[in-house]
Amino acid sequence: MTAQWEAKNKNCLITGAASGLGAAYAEALLKEGAKKVAVVDIDENTGQNFVAKLNETYKNAAIFVKCDVSKESEIENCFKTVVKEFGRVDVLINNAGIMSDLETTWRLATDINYQGLVSFTLKAVKHMRKDEGGAGGVIVNISSTAGLSKVNTFPIYCGSKAAVRYFTQSLAMPPFFEDTGIRVMALCPGATATKLVENLDKKVVDMKNSKMMEELFGNVHIQSVESTVAVMHKMLKDGNNGSIWLSNKDQPPYELTSHIDKFFTDVEELVSP
Ligand SMILES: NC(=O)C1=CN([C@@H]2O[C@H](COP(=O)(O)OP(=O)(O)OC[C@H]3O[C@@H](n4cnc5c(N)ncnc54)[C@H](O)[C@@H]3O)[C@@H](O)[C@H]2O)C=CC1
């Protein structure tokens, strides 16, 4: 069903793609033959420079669209712009995300990590769905190992990433793929070497206790960006609708779907009406 998927000739939209993991997904897709990539980000300067660099190698294949994914009106304009420029969007990677569990920023962080992702997903589903004249497609939502674990110092980030995973699996339930021809999947990276993992002590709830901070962040394996790009490549190529993938500690792609489905089966027995 999905074995033939390839990046060649695909039009892609990636949020938070001016830098970090999003930029690496953009470059990898172009390298694999994607036709167009829309680099969507709040950071115009970095985004424009990155797109100029991409276009030196991949002639006019990249465009930059400024968008704050916490703002509905900007998402609407952005999606319309990309559809107008490309004609069709085949791949959406909902990657924009921040970790900021502070009293003053948690609401914004939740808007970026979850609400913005939901909004882009709904627009892409409407655009891509085969039963309403679309061409089908792939949507990858970026969760985290934080969406699979309990961490008391960044509970809001964990909650937003778990919400991404639940949203993705719920949306994907049959007959979603049969109706739409869209695969919607989630990727859960562990700590990866980007700006996001810098100064983590300033992004979490209460790290006054330096011993606790040392215990939490002291011996963490920070994996390479390339390891996560490899998992993205694998799931785009072979991942089934509704599948959940782990990219952790520089290990090869690992599919988590059966583990999570087991949890669902156990709990659903208790909660079913
Ligand atoms: N680096 C890590 O250890 C992990 C990262 N992730 C997730 O991967 C995704 C990418 O993270 P990184 O590349 O590591 O982060 P990063 O901080 O290096 O890059 C994030 C990008 O998102 C953009 N961005 C921030 N707020 C935005 C907004 N309101 N609207 C549009 N763009 C915005 C930034 O300008 C930046 O280009 C995030 O969703 C993050 O939660 C998940 C697990 C681990």
Ligand SMILES: CCCCCC(=O)/C=C/[C@H]1C=CC(=O)[C@@H]1CCCCCCC(=O)O
């Ligand atoms: C227990 C906290 C370890 C913190 C590790 C770190 O450096 C931060 C990584 C996070 C930054 C963005 C993410 O999405 C990463 C998720 C870390 C989740 C940690 C889950 C730990 C566990 O397996 O219990």
